[in-house]
Amino acid sequence: TAGITQAPTSQILAAGRSMTLRCTQDMRHNAMYWYRQDLGLGLRLIHYSNTAGTTGKGEVPDGYSVSRANTDDFPLTLASAVPSQTSVYFCASSDGDLSTDTQYFGPGTRLTVL
Amino acid sequence: GQNIDQPTEMTATEGAIVQINCTYQTSGFNGLFWYQQHAGEAPTFLSYNVLDGLEEKGRFSSFLSRSKGYSYLLLKELQMKDSASYLCASMDSNYQLIWGAGTKLIIKP
Numbered sequence: 001t002a003g004i005t006q007a008p009t010s011q012i013l014a015a016g017r018s019m020t021l022r023c024t025q026d027m028r029h030n031a032m033y034w035y036r037q038d039l040g041l042g043l044r045l046i047h048y049s050n051t052a053g054t055t056g057k058g059e060v061p062d063g064y065s066v067s068r069a070n071t072d073d074f075p076l077t078l079a080s081a082v083p084s085q086t087s088v089y090f091c092a093s094s095d096g097d098l099s100t101d102t103q104y105f106g107p108g109t110r111l112t113v114l
Numbered sequence: 115g116q117n118i119d120q121p122t123e124m125t126a127t128e129g130a131i132v133q134i135n136c137t138y139q140t141s142g143f144n145g146l147f148w149y150q151q152h153a154g155e156a157p158t159f160l161s162y163n164v165l166d167g168l169e170e171k172g173r174f175s176s177f178l179s180r181s182k183g184y185s186y187l188l189l190k191e192l193q194m195k196d197s198a199s200y201l202c203a204s205m206d207s208n209y210q211l212i213w214g215a216g217t218k219l220i221i222k223p
Contacts, residue, residue, distance in 0.1 A: 042118060042201070042213030043157070058210070090156060101209060102147070105156035 003027065004106035006091050012112045013081050021076040021109050023091030030096030032074040033103065034058075034066060036087040043090065049074055050096060081113045116140045118214035120202050125220045126192055134187045134200050134217045142207020146178050146185045149201040151216065157201055160187070189219075197221045 004025045013019050025032065030051045035043040045058030049068040063085060065077045074093075078085060088110050092103040117139045126132040138146065145164040149157040163169055163178035163185060175188040187200055199216040206212055 040215055042203075042215045043211075044213070045210060048210070101205070102159050102162065103211065104159070107156050 004091055004093055004104060006089075006106040006109050008109060009107070010110040010112075012114060013078075015082055015113055016080055019078050019081060019111075021078075021089055021091075021111070023074045023076070023106060024072050025074075025091075025093045025104075025106075026072065027093060027095075027104070028071060029093035029104075030071070031094045031101070032068065033092040033094075034064070034074070034076045035090045035092065036060065036085075037090060037108075038087050046076065046089075081111075083113045085111065086113045087111060116204075116206065116212045118202055118204060118212055120200075120214040120217045122215070123218045123220065125222060126189075128192055128194060128221055128223050130192050131188065131190050132192060132219065134189075134202075134219065136185045136187075136202035136214060138183050138185070138202070138204040138212070138214075140204040140206040140212050143180065144205040144207065144209055146176075147203040147205065147211065148176055148185075148187045149203065150198050151201055152198045160200075192221050194221050194223070 007022045033048045034046040044060050047066040049055045052071045090108045091106040094101045094103045120136045148160040151157040161176035168177045173190045178185045199218045201216045202214040203211040
Protein backbone atom coordinates (compact mmCIF):
# COMPACT_ATOMS: atom_id res chain seq x y z
CA THR A 1 0.00 0.00 0.00
CA ALA A 2 1.47 3.34 -1.05
CA GLY A 3 -0.36 5.44 1.55
CA ILE A 4 0.21 9.04 0.56
CA THR A 5 2.40 10.11 -2.31
CA GLN A 6 3.56 13.62 -3.14
CA ALA A 7 5.17 15.04 -6.24
CA PRO A 8 7.61 16.46 -6.94
CA THR A 9 10.10 15.51 -4.22
CA SER A 10 11.81 18.85 -4.61
CA GLN A 11 11.61 21.87 -6.87
CA ILE A 12 13.37 25.14 -7.47
CA LEU A 13 10.97 27.77 -8.75
CA ALA A 14 11.48 31.31 -10.00
CA ALA A 15 9.53 33.98 -8.17
CA GLY A 16 6.33 34.89 -9.96
CA ARG A 17 5.89 31.47 -11.51
CA SER A 18 2.99 29.19 -10.69
CA MET A 19 3.24 25.62 -9.50
CA THR A 20 1.01 22.77 -8.38
CA LEU A 21 2.12 20.34 -5.71
CA ARG A 22 0.42 17.00 -6.09
CA CYS A 23 -0.88 14.74 -3.35
CA THR A 24 -2.61 11.39 -3.73
CA GLN A 25 -3.76 8.94 -1.07
CA ASP A 26 -5.04 5.39 -1.49
CA MET A 27 -6.45 4.88 2.00
CA ARG A 28 -9.92 6.22 1.13
CA HIS A 29 -9.55 8.81 3.85
CA ASN A 30 -12.19 11.51 3.96
CA ALA A 31 -10.01 14.34 5.25
CA MET A 32 -6.86 15.76 3.69
CA TYR A 33 -4.52 18.56 4.73
CA TRP A 34 -1.66 20.69 3.48
CA TYR A 35 0.99 21.92 5.90
CA ARG A 36 4.20 23.84 5.57
CA GLN A 37 7.14 23.22 7.86
CA ASP A 38 9.76 25.89 8.45
CA LEU A 39 12.82 25.71 10.67
CA GLY A 40 12.03 26.65 14.25
CA LEU A 41 8.28 26.67 13.68
CA GLY A 42 5.64 24.03 14.12
CA LEU A 43 3.74 22.60 11.19
CA ARG A 44 1.29 25.22 9.97
CA LEU A 45 -1.96 24.31 8.28
CA ILE A 46 -2.47 25.92 4.87
CA HIS A 47 -5.73 24.40 3.66
CA TYR A 48 -7.78 21.35 4.49
CA SER A 49 -10.66 19.31 3.10
CA ASN A 50 -13.02 17.34 5.32
CA THR A 51 -14.52 15.46 2.38
CA ALA A 52 -14.46 15.44 -1.41
CA GLY A 53 -15.98 18.61 -2.81
CA THR A 54 -15.27 20.79 0.23
CA THR A 55 -12.22 22.80 1.28
CA GLY A 56 -11.36 25.16 4.10
CA LYS A 57 -8.68 27.68 5.01
CA GLY A 58 -6.10 26.95 7.65
CA GLU A 59 -3.74 29.20 9.55
CA VAL A 60 -1.68 30.43 6.56
CA PRO A 61 -3.81 30.21 3.37
CA ASP A 62 -2.70 33.38 1.56
CA GLY A 63 -0.99 32.73 -1.76
CA TYR A 64 -2.25 29.14 -1.94
CA SER A 65 -5.32 27.44 -3.36
CA VAL A 66 -6.60 23.87 -3.29
CA SER A 67 -9.27 21.72 -4.86
CA ARG A 68 -10.79 18.37 -3.92
CA ALA A 69 -12.48 16.93 -6.97
CA ASN A 70 -12.35 13.36 -5.64
CA THR A 71 -11.42 11.42 -2.51
CA ASP A 72 -7.87 10.55 -3.53
CA ASP A 73 -6.34 13.79 -4.80
CA PHE A 74 -5.70 17.10 -3.10
CA PRO A 75 -3.44 19.40 -5.18
CA LEU A 76 -1.98 22.62 -3.78
CA THR A 77 -1.40 25.51 -6.20
CA LEU A 78 0.85 28.51 -5.79
CA ALA A 79 -0.46 31.06 -8.30
CA SER A 80 2.53 33.41 -8.19
CA ALA A 81 5.34 32.14 -6.00
CA VAL A 82 7.28 34.41 -3.63
CA PRO A 83 10.52 33.65 -1.75
CA SER A 84 8.65 33.45 1.59
CA GLN A 85 6.94 30.34 0.24
CA THR A 86 10.25 28.49 0.37
CA SER A 87 9.47 25.62 2.71
CA VAL A 88 8.87 21.91 3.04
CA TYR A 89 5.28 21.06 2.21
CA PHE A 90 3.56 18.03 3.70
CA CYS A 91 0.26 16.57 2.65
CA ALA A 92 -1.62 14.48 5.21
CA SER A 93 -4.85 12.54 5.42
CA SER A 94 -7.10 11.11 8.10
CA ASP A 95 -10.21 9.02 8.12
CA GLY A 96 -12.24 11.93 9.42
CA ASP A 97 -13.34 10.23 12.63
CA LEU A 98 -13.07 13.36 14.73
CA SER A 99 -12.76 11.52 18.03
CA THR A 100 -9.40 9.95 17.21
CA ASP A 101 -8.36 11.69 14.04
CA THR A 102 -4.81 10.45 13.47
CA GLN A 103 -3.17 12.13 10.50
CA TYR A 104 -0.85 10.25 8.17
CA PHE A 105 1.75 12.21 6.25
CA GLY A 106 3.23 12.05 2.80
CA PRO A 107 7.01 12.26 2.27
CA GLY A 108 6.98 16.00 1.60
CA THR A 109 7.95 18.38 -1.18
CA ARG A 110 10.93 20.67 -0.63
CA LEU A 111 10.26 23.92 -2.51
CA THR A 112 12.75 26.71 -3.03
CA VAL A 113 11.52 29.98 -4.53
CA LEU A 114 14.27 32.25 -5.88
CA GLY B 115 -4.03 32.69 21.48
CA GLN B 116 -3.09 29.11 20.83
CA ASN B 117 0.35 27.97 21.90
CA ILE B 118 2.35 24.78 22.22
CA ASP B 119 5.65 24.83 24.10
CA GLN B 120 8.30 22.12 24.09
CA PRO B 121 12.08 22.22 24.51
CA THR B 122 14.06 22.87 21.36
CA GLU B 123 16.68 20.19 21.92
CA MET B 124 17.56 17.44 24.38
CA THR B 125 20.50 15.06 24.67
CA ALA B 126 20.41 11.59 26.22
CA THR B 127 22.55 8.48 26.41
CA GLU B 128 21.85 5.19 24.67
CA GLY B 129 20.04 2.81 27.02
CA ALA B 130 18.80 5.60 29.28
CA ILE B 131 15.34 7.15 29.78
CA VAL B 132 14.29 10.60 28.58
CA GLN B 133 11.15 12.64 29.19
CA ILE B 134 10.06 15.28 26.68
CA ASN B 135 7.61 17.80 28.08
CA CYS B 136 4.90 19.75 26.29
CA THR B 137 2.56 22.44 27.55
CA TYR B 138 -0.40 23.57 25.49
CA GLN B 139 -2.98 26.32 25.35
CA THR B 140 -5.60 25.86 22.67
CA SER B 141 -9.15 27.00 22.01
CA GLY B 142 -10.89 23.89 23.23
CA PHE B 143 -9.23 20.50 23.54
CA ASN B 144 -9.90 17.26 21.73
CA GLY B 145 -6.74 15.34 22.41
CA LEU B 146 -2.95 15.51 22.47
CA PHE B 147 -0.80 13.84 19.84
CA TRP B 148 2.88 12.94 19.69
CA TYR B 149 4.65 12.36 16.40
CA GLN B 150 8.20 11.33 15.58
CA GLN B 151 10.05 12.91 12.68
CA HIS B 152 13.45 11.73 11.48
CA ALA B 153 15.52 14.30 9.63
CA GLY B 154 14.32 14.74 6.06
CA GLU B 155 11.33 12.48 6.56
CA ALA B 156 7.61 12.79 7.25
CA PRO B 157 6.14 12.87 10.77
CA THR B 158 4.82 9.51 11.95
CA PHE B 159 2.19 8.98 14.64
CA LEU B 160 3.33 7.82 18.06
CA SER B 161 0.51 8.38 20.55
CA TYR B 162 -2.81 10.01 21.34
CA ASN B 163 -4.15 10.99 24.76
CA VAL B 164 -7.53 12.52 25.48
CA LEU B 165 -8.04 11.36 29.09
CA ASP B 166 -5.76 12.11 32.03
CA GLY B 167 -3.15 9.51 32.75
CA LEU B 168 -0.42 7.43 31.22
CA GLU B 169 -0.68 5.46 27.98
CA GLU B 170 2.07 2.89 27.52
CA LYS B 171 3.08 1.49 24.17
CA GLY B 172 6.24 -0.58 24.27
CA ARG B 173 9.27 1.59 25.00
CA PHE B 174 7.22 4.76 24.56
CA SER B 175 4.68 6.16 27.02
CA SER B 176 2.66 9.37 26.92
CA PHE B 177 1.09 11.21 29.83
CA LEU B 178 -1.63 13.85 29.90
CA SER B 179 -2.91 16.25 32.55
CA ARG B 180 -5.80 18.26 31.12
CA SER B 181 -6.12 20.47 34.19
CA LYS B 182 -2.47 21.54 33.85
CA GLY B 183 -2.39 21.70 30.04
CA TYR B 184 0.60 19.39 30.18
CA SER B 185 1.84 16.25 28.50
CA TYR B 186 5.05 14.33 28.32
CA LEU B 187 6.51 11.62 26.14
CA LEU B 188 8.69 9.08 27.94
CA LEU B 189 11.18 7.04 25.98
CA LYS B 190 12.83 4.10 27.70
CA GLU B 191 15.86 1.99 26.76
CA LEU B 192 16.96 4.58 24.26
CA GLN B 193 18.37 3.38 20.97
CA MET B 194 20.40 5.31 18.42
CA LYS B 195 17.46 5.10 16.01
CA ASP B 196 15.41 7.19 18.46
CA SER B 197 17.45 10.22 17.41
CA ALA B 198 14.74 12.35 15.81
CA SER B 199 12.48 15.30 16.43
CA TYR B 200 9.40 14.72 18.56
CA LEU B 201 6.38 16.86 17.75
CA CYS B 202 3.61 17.64 20.22
CA ALA B 203 0.22 18.69 18.81
CA SER B 204 -3.05 19.64 20.48
CA MET B 205 -6.38 19.20 18.72
CA ASP B 206 -8.53 22.29 19.20
CA SER B 207 -12.28 22.77 19.29
CA ASN B 208 -12.41 22.77 15.47
CA TYR B 209 -10.61 19.41 15.40
CA GLN B 210 -7.54 21.05 13.89
CA LEU B 211 -4.05 20.21 15.13
CA ILE B 212 -1.94 22.98 16.63
CA TRP B 213 1.70 21.95 16.47
CA GLY B 214 4.71 22.67 18.60
CA ALA B 215 8.04 23.39 16.91
CA GLY B 216 9.37 20.00 17.95
CA THR B 217 12.08 18.73 20.27
CA LYS B 218 15.24 17.46 18.61
CA LEU B 219 16.48 14.46 20.59
CA ILE B 220 20.14 13.59 20.26
CA ILE B 221 21.21 10.16 21.45
CA LYS B 222 24.86 9.65 22.37
CA PRO B 223 26.55 6.25 22.67
